[in-house]
Each structure stands twice: as C-alpha cells, then as structure tokens.
Amino acid sequence: xxxxITYKQNLKxxxxxxxxxxxxxTGAQAASPAAEGKRPNIVIILGDDLGFxxxxxxxxxxRTPNLDxxxxxxxxxxxxxxxxxxxxTRSMLxxxxxxxxxxxxxxxxxxxxxxxxxxxxxxxxxKRVTTLPQVLKDAGYHTYMVGKWHMGKKPDHIPAARGFExxxxxxxxxxxxxxxxxxxxxxxxxxxxxxxxxxxKLPKDYYATKTYTDKVISFIEEGRKDGKPFFAxxxxxxxxxxxHLPRDWRNRHVGEYDKGWDAVRKExxxxxxxxxxxxxxxxxxxxxxxxxxxxxxxxxxxxIMGKKMELYAGMVENMDHHVGRLINYLKKIGEYDNTIFxxxxxxxxxxxxxxxxxxGMPGTRNFLFASMQWSQNHPNAWGDPHTYVGYGPMWAQVxxxxxxxxxxxxGEGGIRNGLIVSGPIVKQAPGTISRSIMHVADIMPxxxxxxxxxxxxxxxxxxxxPLIGKSWVKTLAGEAESPRSGQDYLAWEIxxxxxxxxxxxxxxxxxxxxxxxxxxxxxxxxxxxxxxDLTAQHPEKxxxxxxxxxxxxxxxxxxxxxxxxxxxxxxxxPDRYPVVDxxxxxxxxxxxxxxxxMLADPKP
Amino acid sequence: xxxxxKPRREGGRIPSISQSRRLATAILALTILxxxxxxxxxxxxxxxxxxxxxxxxxxxxxxxxGNANPIDPAFVVSPNSSVDATVAxxxxxxxxxxxxxxxxxxxxxxxGRISGETTVAGKLYNQDATGFGDPMVEVxxxxxxxxxxxxxxxxVRYEPKLSLDLIVDVAFPIGEYDNDQAxxxGQNRWYGRVGAPIVWxxxxxxxxxxxxxxxxxxxxxFSDNNDYYAGQQTGQTLSTDPMFQLEAHLTRDFTEHxxxxxxxxxxxxxKWSVNGVGGDSLNNLGVGLTLGxxxxxxxxxxxxxxxTVNDSDPGxxxxxxxxxxxxxxxxxxxxxxxxxxxx
Numbered sequence: 001x002x003x004x005i006t007y008k009q010n011l012k013x014x015x016x017x018x019x020x021x022x023x024x025x026t027g028a029q030a031a032s033p034a035a036e037g038k039r040p041n042i043v044i045i046l047g048d049d050l051g052f053x054x055x056x057x058x059x060x061x062x063r064t065p066n067l068d069x070x071x072x073x074x075x076x077x078x079x080x081x082x083x084x085x086x087x088x089t090r091s092m093l094x095x096x097x098x099x100x101x102x103x104x105x106x107x108x109x110x111x112x113x114x115x116x117x118x119x120x121x122x123x124x125x126x127k128r129v130t131t132l133p134q135v136l137k138d139a140g141y142h143t144y145m146v147g148k149w150h151m152g153k154k155p156d157h158i159p160a161a162r163g164f165e166x167x168x169x170x171x172x173x174x175x176x177x178x179x180x181x182x183x184x185x186x187x188x189x190x191x192x193x194x195x196x197x198x199x200x201k202l203p204k205d206y207y208a209t210k211t212y213t214d215k216v217i218s219f220i221e222e223g224r225k226d227g228k229p230f231f232a233x234x235x236x237x238x239x240x241x242x243x244h245l246p247r248d249w250r251n252r253h254v255g256e257y258d259k260g261w262d263a264v265r266k267e268x269x270x271x272x273x274x275x276x277x278x279x280x281x282x283x284x285x286x287x288x289x290x291x292x293x294x295x296x297x298x299x300x301x302x303x304i305m306g307k308k309m310e311l312y313a314g315m316v317e318n319m320d321h322h323v324g325r326l327i328n329y330l331k332k333i334g335e336y337d338n339t340i341f342x343x344x345x346x347x348x349x350x351x352x353x354x355x356x357x358x359x360g361m362p363g364t365r366n367f368l369f370a371s372m373q374w375s376q377n378h379p380n381a382w383g384d385p386h387t388y389v390g391y392g393p394m395w396a397q398v399x400x401x402x403x404x405x406x407x408x409x410x411g412e413g414g415i416r417n418g419l420i421v422s423g424p425i426v427k428q429a430p431g432t433i434s435r436s437i438m439h440v441a442d443i444m445p446x447x448x449x450x451x452x453x454x455x456x457x458x459x460x461x462x463x464x465x466p467l468i469g470k471s472w473v474k475t476l477a478g479e480a481e482s483p484r485s486g487q488d489y490l491a492w493e494i495x496x497x498x499x500x501x502x503x504x505x506x507x508x509x510x511x512x513x514x515x516x517x518x519x520x521x522x523x524x525x526x527x528x529x530x531x532x533d534l535t536a537q538h539p540e541k542x543x544x545x546x547x548x549x550x551x552x553x554x555x556x557x558x559x560x561x562x563x564x565x566x567x568x569x570x571x572x573x574p575d576r577y578p579v580v581d582x583x584x585x586x587x588x589x590x591x592x593x594x595x596x597x598m599l600a601d602p603k604p
Numbered sequence: 605x606x607x608x609x610k611p612r613r614e615g616g617r618i619p620s621i622s623q624s625r626r627l628a629t630a631i632l633a634l635t636i637l638x639x640x641x642x643x644x645x646x647x648x649x650x651x652x653x654x655x656x657x658x659x660x661x662x663x664x665x666x667x668x669x670g671n672a673n674p675i676d677p678a679f680v681v682s683p684n685s686s687v688d689a690t691v692a693x694x695x696x697x698x699x700x701x702x703x704x705x706x707x708x709x710x711x712x713x714x715x716g717r718i719s720g721e722t723t724v725a726g727k728l729y730n731q732d733a734t735g736f737g738d739p740m741v742e743v744x745x746x747x748x749x750x751x752x753x754x755x756x757x758x759x760v761r762y763e764p765k766l767s768l769d770l771i772v773d774v775a776f777p778i779g780e781y782d783n784d785q786a787x788x789x790g791q792n793r794w795y796g797r798v799g800a801p802i803v804w805x806x807x808x809x810x811x812x813x814x815x816x817x818x819x820x821x822x823x824x825x826f827s828d829n830n831d832y833y834a835g836q837q838t839g840q841t842l843s844t845d846p847m848f849q850l851e852a853h854l855t856r857d858f859t860e861h862x863x864x865x866x867x868x869x870x871x872x873x874x875k876w877s878v879n880g881v882g883g884d885s886l887n888n889l890g891v892g893l894t895l896g897x898x899x900x901x902x903x904x905x906x907x908x909x910x911x912t913v914n915d916s917d918p919g920x921x922x923x924x925x926x927x928x929x930x931x932x933x934x935x936x937x938x939x940x941x942x943x944x945x946x947x
Contacts, residue, residue, distance in 0.1 A: 247808070255757070298756070299757045300756035300759075300760060303757030303760050304760060307760075376810070378811050378812070378860070380808065381808065381813070
C-alpha cells in the first residue's frame, strides 16, 4: 500500500505540543515545543477482527456505549482502510511503511515459497523500519503496549525491543483468552511477554481483555508521576475467535440473532443510512453464494448459528466494558480530556473457519492436539476454556455491513473498517462523520506530528523506507477536506489478492472462487457493495488504475505469492451462481389460503 | 416360586416403587449439533425437561430383597420375613406444554414375581406371587424454572437452573391380589402421593460437566385394604397413615454420555395398623448409587444399587436391591430427520 505522493515530513508543531524532544540514537529529531499545554496522551484501541458495523456508532445493535461515547465526542471515519489481514495492518500502524517493505509482505503463517528469504517478507516487523513507539519514546513519551503483537517473537522483535518501555503482550496471532493454550501441535502454547521478559505462566485470574486493561491502567498509573505524556497501544485480542468470554457476558442476546444474518444486515444498513454513515439507497453486498438464506433454515440451525453471533456480540460488549474502565480511569486522574483515542478494527471480520483449517483433518497431529485441548464444543460450553467457536462467513458479512467479503479478501469488507478518533486532535464538531479516504499507515505521521517528533533520516545507518501515510492533523482540525488529494492512491496485496483505489474508483483482483481472477472495476461512490463490475464500461479507468498498480508493485517490491491459501477452495465450495433473494420461488411460496366463503366439504 | 429358607441379607432395600415411577423422556438429535443429551433419565435426573411432544418408554428391572413387600410403598415390615422380588416395570411418558409450563404425563405398570418367608401372626409362611401389580399414573407440572420447551431452539437453550415441579401420583388397585396371602403384587387399595421435585443446577450446563442436586419431598397417602390377609384370617383391614419421603440425588457427569449419582432416601411416618391394632412407623434412611449411560440418541441405560442403613433393630425396614433401567425415547421431529438421513 502506498500513496503517489511520498510523505513529506511536517515539522510544524501543533499549538498544543510542548516540550523539548531529544535527538535519538535512531535519528528521531527533536521538534520545538509548543507554546502551551502538555502534549496529548495517545491511546490506540485495536479490535482484532472487529467489523465495520459492529459498534453502535457504526450501525450495530451490539451495545458499545463507551466506544460510542468516543465516537460521539470525536469523529467517525467511514472510509478508513487497513490491510485485509492482521499482522500486515499492525506492521503499517507501527511503522508507517508498506507491508512489502516492513517485513509483512506475507503473513508469517502463509508466506509462499517464492517469498521466503526476501527482504520485506520476513514475517515479522523487520529492523529496516523504526516504530511509532520508538519514535514517541525518543520524543519523550511513555510507551505502553498490552495485547496482541503478532509481529515477531525473537528477543529483538518483541515489543520491548521495538520501542515499548512497558508491555504485557501475546506474541501470537491468536489463542485462548483464559490460558496459554494455542492451536497446533507444533506450537501448543502461546508466547507472552511482560516488560520484555517471556512469561512462564499467566497471572492469576487471567482473562485476556480484562488483564490487558488492568495492565495498561497499572502502566499509566505507575508512569504518570513524572508528568510525561504516554502512548498506549491497547491491542485487544477480542473479538478474534475463539469466542472466549466470561459466563455472565454470554447470554445477553439470547435468541436475538435467530432472525438470521440477512435480517440483521438489513437492520444495520437501515441504521447506517439513518445515521448518515452511508447514503440513502446504498445496496447490501450480495450474500456470499455458499451461505444459505437463514429464513430457509430450521429453527434449531438458526438458534445455533445465532448463538455464535450472541457470543461475538458478548465479546464486543465485554471489550467495550473494559475500554470503559480505561476511560473512567483516565477521567479519574484528569487525563481523559488530554488523550487522543484512535479506535478501529485491524481488518475485515473473520469469515474463515480457522479452527477447521488448523485441526480439520482426522489422523493429523493437529487433529489429535485439538481433540485434547479444543474439543469442548458443546454450545453450552462455548466461551469456556478449551472451546473453539467462531461465527462463520454469514456473520462476518453482518459485521462488515454493507460491504462484500471479509478478512483476507479484497472486497471492502476485507479492508475497510470503522475508525473513531477523539480527543484534543479533533477540532470538528462532536459526532462528525468523515468520508475522507484514510489509511492505517496515516497514523504514524499523524502521531509524529502530534508529538512533535519526526521520522528519522537513518536507521542503523541506512535510509529507512518512506512513510506512506498522510497526517490527519489538518483534516481532523477541519482545516482540510481530506489528508490526500484526488491523485493519491491506495493499493493492497495480501495472499495474492490485490486492489488499487484512486478517488471513487477501485480495481480489484481476487482468486477464485471469491473473485474472478480478473481485474474488476467498481465505483465506490455509487456501489460500495461492489455489485457492479464496470470494466467493460470504463476501460480507460481500468488502464489508469493498472498503471498505478504497476507503480505500486515497483515501488514496494511486491512479489505475488507462488502458493496461496485459496488453492482448492473452488472445489470445496459449491458452484457459484448469483444470489437472488426469493429464488427459486418454490422455496418461498406460502400455503395458498382460499377465500373462506368458497370452502366446502367433499361431496358424498 | 421361592419357598426355601434363603439366608437373610444384611441390610435391605428402600422401596423402589417410588423410584420406578419415574420415566424417561425422549432423547433428541439435532442435525447440526449431533446428539443433544436428553433430559430426564431414570431415578436421578428424571425431572429434567425435554421437548414438548417427546415420548419415552422405560423398562426397569429390579432385584429386591428385604423384610417387607418391596412392591408395596407402605412397607409393612414383618420382622422375621425374608422377601425376594424380581420385578419389571414398563411404562410410557409424554411431555406437553400447558400454560407455557411443562406437563409430564406418565403411566407405569409393574409386573414380575415375589416370593419369600413371611411371618403372619407369629407363624412363618412361604408365599409367592406372580403377575401384574397396580398401574400408577403420574401427572407433573413444572411451576418454577424454564418455560415449556416448545421448540428445538428452546431445547438447545434449556438449563434447569432451579426448577420445581408439582407431581401427583395415583395407583389404581387393579393389580393381582390374593386375599389368602400377605405377599401380593397388587395392594388392593388406592394409594399415591403428592410431591415437589426440585432440580438445582450447580455450575455450567455443559454435557460432561453437569452437576445437579435433586430433591423430591413427597407425602404418600393410602386408603384402607379391607381384604387384608392377617394370620389365616382374610377380610382384615389394613390402614396406613400418611408417610413422608425425601429423596435426594447428587448427580455429576463423568463424560458427555456417562454420569453417576449418589442417592439417598428418607422415609418417616406411615404407621400401619390391622383392624386398628397398631404396627410401627417407618423411620428409615437408605443410600445408594446410580450410574447412567446414554447409548445413543434414543436409548439410555442406568444401573443402581440402594440399601437401607439404619436397620439393626428387628422392626426396622431392611431392604436392598439392584436396578437396571432401559429407556427408549423419541420425538417425531428427530425420527423424521433420521429417516431423511437414511435415504
């Protein structure tokens, strides 16, 4: 992902910024202090696989009053982009550099043979880039991290080695919320660090979301005596599957989702329209062809499928609850008003059955491992340790209403997420909805500007890769319409799927069966659900966007993978046909009821 | 027929009639779930609820020995007697929704043979009886706890938490009765009880991890038997005062399909008399255990043993017995799904 116009260091310091900033070993340069006030604290709250429409502020029925409160006080951005997968997004968040240069050109777990050993495809955040916490620390910030890391486990790659002075981190991409169990026989235990040391065991009463929150509050409390501002990366594991959550959070939506995914999607879209998040007339993306119409399912099937979504909703609500604890703590110590909150999900919601992918084959060692550690699969146990439940593609599409696709894919549902920014950086009216095109890599330059820090000219004696993002400071201050011009573009590649967007136009290439393995063109201004391929009508636009794609590939050393996780899926899924509501009528026609006055008994 | 002088066993069995009245309900399958553990198995776990419309046929085999007729819930103790019984109890049960609560209807018919030595008016007799006992009907209505399970989603979400039922049992005096002997399968009188079974869920309701404490306080009522055999005299009147009974089960899953229960039963009252001449009241405690196994979606099996423990005095009830129950449950939805699957 990159922009046409390279990031240009902005040394203007916001009026609120104060404090002298020391030059650092990594080359970060001090900026002049602002005339007044303390520099703002920064809290990034990342929801793992959190969907675009899950929060109440984005049309969700899930009760998230604390996050909604941030939205109400700040700005919601409806065109915010991430990668289609988690560690690539995180790498861009913390480095500001394109994934193909920062080490996450491929996910560690899915790197293709032709990417092995290639710079930019290491599978962890490489040492050619610096990190946001490192620069902020060098600029006088306390830097704290709690939660999921997923960008390297070796000692020189863990959070403590990448700029966080305090941390409590899950280094893996996912795992139990209750204990250290992970998913595979080869990697049975998750790896955690605390303040740079690998943990032998977890604290008592560990529950991921709660413990992460406890830790970050304690970090802030212990560090605040010196008056320095802090940067806290609250990288929640929630609501990534498995849906583990305390028992009293599991039954707050009993039966609410039995109505089925399409009904919930329609309700969310209606609310999004009413809230002004999407224009009136917005279409829902086509239900994926292999997902049944819930209204045709037996009540039991709907109940069980619905229970999965009930748990997911509980996960999100529980996360919101703990965000509320952090907010309340900051209010209590008087730091809330001087804290910038940035909230988003790291990619589209998860529609792939990760557990089946890992443990689905009887006779394998992973299946054996799963049978020992992950086989408590009765619905009444869902949420407990040793249970594994995700919610499947049907609910992932709900989470990504109104978009198509979900995590890993290049539809808007894979790469677009809801963004909330609040705090002193926001000068727009509370509750503003921004339609500016924004990107996760923008956060690095934005926060450098906020902190009065600058991107180093050298790292370990080498010129670092360029920042690809654009600062939001002017946009959030209401001084600019958008952080990028109409000529800037965004581009993506992960798992071989690829896309490029400039203005309202998006060109997308995706492996079968989810895509056509041809470039498809969409106008997102009128077709956010990507239902209407316009390649035939606008060949000139295709050509122009392809040129941008080529530019992106060259600039970022994009190596398309020789192997992809989509292999064989066309044979595993049903043949693809268009999904049309109400077709075939045979399945939907109801019992004919004759006029009462024409009823009669049979004649003898 | 047993007429010998079989050595008296140590201890004795607490009445099984009250327990065998319990019925199993259907065991249901869900397409996407695989087996759902059926509510209600025999003695312990009987008052778990199932889908409205579920049916069950229990067959309970019991081998009992003691110093009273084990088929008679009044347990008229004959101090020097030794009675053996081999009994099967077959029945049918159905669950229905009434006012959004679960109504359980059940009928049970005991059958088999009893034999032994019994002392009547100081004389020892060898007697035996075979055939059918008194059929019993039970009506149970849940008062506190989950609402009636009207759909499979309701069943999926069923958890008893704390549930309380009201039950009424009535036995019809039409079982085989010989007024020339004291040992009979039929009791020649009306009897029954009113009870309030309680199921208290302890911890999560997850197959493999379920724990319950189940209590059944009840009071038995007996009409007179006006054709009672007492010491070569027929046509005597046997009367029995109301009797209080408290049954308790602490049940726990061992696996998803295998569970066990510690059982106990306490009985008090039930003082009997013949022609107004009083006998003893009961004041007995029995303990036992039950193991249960769900064989498949339709069939469950239990095996248990129970014995009286405070039975050292000659007038105390002494009884013990083994019990094996087999229950076949079904529901039309489940059976229909199975038919389609087998195509």
